Amino acid sequence: MLQDISSSRWTLTATTTTTVDNHSSSSSPNSTNINQTDIYGGCNPILFQLGNFSRDGPNVVNSICPDTWLVFSFSMTFMTCYVMVLILCSLGLFYKRNGGHLKSRGIVNIIMTLIADSAFIILICLRFIIGRRVYPCGLYIISYFVLPPAILLPSILRLWRLIFMNRLNALKTCMIHHEKHVSIQKQQPSSFNMNVMNNKNSSSSVPIQNDVVMELKETSPRSTTNHCNHGVNNSSSSNHLSSSNHHSSSNHNNEGTCVKTLENDTTLKSEVTTMWWNNVEFSSSQQQKHKLYTLFVSNRFIICVYFVCFLFHILLYIFFGAIEEGMYQSLQGGGGGMNSSNNNNSGRFMMGSNGGLFIYDRGCVLTNQIIILVACESLFYIIISIILLIICFRIQKDTWFIKRESLILVAIQFSAIILFAICGFVPVFTKITDFFIPYGFVLMSYSFSEVVLCILMPVIYQMKLDSKNGTGAHTTLEPHTSFHGTMTSHSRKNAIRTDLERFLDNRKTFELLLDFAKRSYCPESVLCYKDIERFKSSLKHRKSISLHILKTYLKPNSPLELNVPKISQIHDEIMRSIVDASTLQNTMVPSVSSTMLIPHTATTLSSSSSPTTTTPTNIPPNLFDHIQLHCLHNMTDVFERLKSQSKQARKILQEWKEEEFGSNSGGDGVGITMNSVHGVVSTTITTSHHHHETSIPSSTTLLSSGVIQQDNMNSQTSSPLLSSNNNVAREVCSTDNLSTTTIQSKEFKKKTMWNIFNTLCLMYR
Incomplete structure (x- = not known):
């Protein structure tokens, strides 16, 4: 029965068309064109000759041409693929939310990007799946009102966050190097310090074999500290040793170090490196910059920008819809209402007589007024995006590939916008191909590619990195045992160092690792590790360095705050330990010098004397061991990625291995x-x-x-x-x-x- 009704409808339409065509054949050509336009409603005649391939039949409703089943099939396939990618991205975000690739991009920023793209793709695909004639006109128009922020805002905020993350980490590390040189210049003038500075200027290094590095610090009640410099002289094989006893005194540095070195390493624990520590105090202007940059990259700022932008465009839709409906009601004399029939002669000024911003009972098509309004909205976002893109070209390349993917997406975005605008002005796309494959999929394809490149690919990167670290992270912490001996638990602490520790001890490789960590947006662990090493090797300034570490790295909301669980509790416990040690020192009675073994990367010996301003404190050297271990754990991922991305790092490691093999054989x-x-x-x-x-x-x-x-x-x-x-x-x-x-x-x-x-x-x- 349904087939008979359909056949009769097709017959009636064909008869009408034929009648009109026969009638128009006897008329003038101008009359023929006008009559055909009236009959087809501005649609291409091919759409009325598709037979069963046509979804709506050969008729025009509300100026909407008949769709084909290809639109339905293509939209359903596109939406199904996107939903599958959406599920994969959601699962990946949940399981890898703590991964570096996702945290560096901002979990909230990723989620908001996913929501914006999903809302745009799903709303437009549903219109093609349900049918253009049935899909509510108001819902279709509001999707175009929020189109500019849905398409352009994720890329703008990605560029914005990339720029200010780069500036924030540059602010954290730019003063470090300046303070390093300033602190070196503030050292007490002595022949040793002058020699060290001369060695630094000449870029000399002390080769070692990675077996034993010892630092000797000794103080007695009747003598100051001697500095022993065991260097390597290419022209002689003798060691220059110096020691102090209870009856000797010297004019050397009060905080000297005696470093024994061996051969076959590039550089190790340069005296210049151990002479400075990160006692950086931000000025008021720098603190304000830090707070401002932190605010600009915070999750709160990202959410507020999305909320304000989408709310503004929704309010804009309500504003124009209210004006349109008010003018329409006034013209109709209060009659007709929102769902007035199509027989009314006067239409709405935004949508005409076939639709309206507040019409939800039928479908509609876009008018020139809506297109111009959306274009003006988009122009504002495009200008901001271009400005941020120019700034982005001038910043350093990050190690998470954020800059690369942002530039690629901006190129795809501008290409999609230009192609969409061209399709909107070419009749062959608007009158024919749009009813087979809608050209609106140009913008949806960009949103799809944005989800793939900015969300799915980082999840895959993180899974690949985790699988690599599952077998490679342990090898990073495996020590390089000497060919000349076997490894024990004590020898590993005192003599055998990992590749990561060697990178941290070597001045040149330390700068390489610090720069990579800065471009990875995590320089705090590298700087904190170095300050803790300074804390361990220092006697005179141990208390001041410990307080600086607490203030800089372990105080909540500090500029270089470490990502440590229960950081406030750790801060209070360490502060109590420092206070207790200082109180105990003040109540001590000076006696015969006692010695204490300081376990760290290099075996250090120190002795304490009476509590004066020039004597060491009773603060234990292992006070920050758990923090240092946490820093090493955080740097493991950075070091693994440094080895995979930097040819220079791989070359240095290969040279070290070749030197070890050459010395061992x-x-x-x-x-x-x-x-x-x-x-x-x-x-x-x-x-x-x-x-x-x-x-x-x-x-x-x-x-x-x-x-x-x-x-x-x-x-x-x-x-x-x-x-x-x-x-x-x-x-x-x-x-x-x-x-x-x-x-x-x-x-x-x-x-x-x-x-x-x-x-x-x-x-x-």
Whole structure:
């Protein structure tokens, strides 16, 4: 029955068209064109000759031409694909919300982008799926009123956030380097400091073999601290040693360091690096800039911008709709209402007689007035986008590929807008192809590509990075064991360092890692790690450095606040520890100097004396160990991405490995490792064939750490230091106390042991 009705309708329409055509054939050509236009309603005649392929039949309703089933199929396929991508993006955002690729883009910004694009795509696709003649006119018009923010606002805020994230992190790190040089210049004038500055200016470096790095700091009640500089001289193989006893004094730096170095490394723990610490205090203008930049990249700002923009366009729609409806009602004399029939002669000034902004009972098409209004709205956003795009070209490239994808999307966006405008002015697109594949899909394709490039791809990047770190992150923390010895728990702490720690200790690679962390928007961990290293190696300024670390990194809302759980609680606990240590120091009675072993990357020995302004405090050196471990954990991801993105970093690591392999396979060197002598400390003694230099722990270190115990005979001697030196000589020369001994040249070994004995004797003298 339905088929008969449909056939009769087709017959009636065809008969009418034919009648009109036959009648018009006897008329003038101008009359023929007018009559055809009236019959087809401005539609192309091809749309009335499609038969069953036509969805609406050969008729025109409310100036809407008949659609084809291809529009329905294409819209359904497009929307199905988008919904699948939407589900994948939602799941990826939920499971990878803590990933670096997503956090760097801003989770809230990503969610708002997803909502804006989804609203635009779903509303337009539903119009084509439901049917242009049935889809509510008001809902269709409001989707075009919010089209400018839905299309342009996500890219604008992406560029905006990229620019101010770059400026914010530049503000965090730009003063660091300036303060570094200022603090070096403020050091006390001494011959040692002048030598260090000269070494820095000449870009000299101290090569090592990555086995042992020791820093010796010693203070006694009757002497100041001596500075021991164990350097490497290419023309000689002797070590320049210096020590202090209870009856000596010197004019060296009060906070000297004695650094023993070995060979075959690019640079390590430059004295210049350990002389400065990040005691940056932002000025009032810098604090205001920091607050302003932080506000501009905050989630609150992103949400407010979206809310204000969409609310403004919705209110604009209500404003024009109210004016249109009011004018229409006044012209009709109060009759007709919102759902007036099409027989009225006068229409609405925005939509004409076939629709209205507040008409929701039938479909409609866009008019020139709506197109001009939407174009004016879009022009404002386009100008802002162009300005931000120009600024974006001048900033540094980030490590999360945000700048790259933003530039690609802006290019696609402008191309889509231009193509959409061209299609709107070409009759072949508006009268024919729009009813097969609507040209509105040009803008929807851009929104689809934005979701894929800015949301789905970062999720894939993060999944790939997590899978790589699942097997690679552990290898990053694996130590590089020396060929000359075996690894123990103590030797790993004192002698064996990871690639990441070597990057942090090396001045050049530290700058490389800091720059990469800045472009990754996370320089706080790198700077905090360096300040904690300074805290450990300092005696005189330990309290001031600890307070600076608390104020800069562990205070809530500080400029360089670390992303640490329960940071307020940690801040209060560390502050109590500092106060307790200071109180204990003030109540202490000066006595014989006591020594303390400081465990960190380099074995450090210090001794405390009376609490004065020039003596060390009782603050434990491991006060920030858990914070430093947290920083290392945060930097692991940065370091892995640095190795994958930087050819320079990979080249440096390869050179280090080749140097280690070359030194380990050399035939002229001797490596001796003492592992856990008396179960306390593991020390590696390595001699290289290049400089014939031997590095061993000093007698003071061995005594204070309890490595060598004096026997009954030595305990009765008049000079404890001489007894300890004899003990050291016997322990070093005795092969029974060596757990691992590698001998490649017997004659060279004898010479090496003799040099060790002579060195210990010189230390006693």
